[in-house]
Amino acid sequence: GRGGVRGADAAFLGGVCRGVEAEPGLIPVASSRTVSGGVEGGARLGVSARGLWGPFRGTMFDVGIFHPGADSCRDRGIGSVCDRHEGVKGRECGRRVVQVGGCGFAPLVCS
Numbered sequence: 236g237r238g239g240v241r242g243a244d245a246a247f248l249g250g251v252c253r254g255v256e257a258e259p260g261l262i263p264v265a266s267s268r269t270v271s272g273g274v275e276g277g278a279r280l281g282v283s284a285r286g287l288w289g290p291f292r293g294t295m296f297d298v299g300i301f302h303p304g305a306d307s308c309r310d311r312g313i314g315s316v317c318d319r320h321e322g323v324k325g326r327e328c329g330r331r332v333v334q335v336g337g338c339g340f341a342p343l344v345c346s
Contacts, residue, residue: 240298240345241281248296252284259283259295261331280328281343293338297324303346313346320344 245257258279281298288294299320301308308316324342332340 240300240343244296244298244343245282245284248282248284248287252286254283254285254293256283257281261328261336280332283338288339293336294341295328295332295336295338296341296343297328299324299342299344301344301346317344317346 241257245255249255258281260279280295282296283293284296285291285293301316301320303313303316311319321342321344324344325340329340329342332338
């Protein structure tokens with residue numbers, strides 16, 4: 236499941252980054268007017284780490300998993316399905332991470 240993928244991603248990033256943490260909480264925001272995307276309380280991402288894009292730069296990753304044989308994916312190519320999932324993750328959490336957390340964001344989409 237997602238927990239296993241998050242753990243594997245965290246272990247992999249731990250080999251090249253510092254401060255790797257699985258399922259970090261997002262900073263709470265008071266209003267959806269101040270920040271776009273993913274404003275619900277208690278929101279968490281898959282993994283956070285420092286040092287991937289720069290020595291002190293933080294990056295947060297959100298993990299998405301899909302089954303390429305699912306009805307919603309069957310008529311699309313795997314690249315198209317990955318692009319769609321990456322777009323959803325970016326809209327849900329990416330803007331909030333960049334605006335409030337001040338760090339980078341990258342979706343990790345797996346099939």
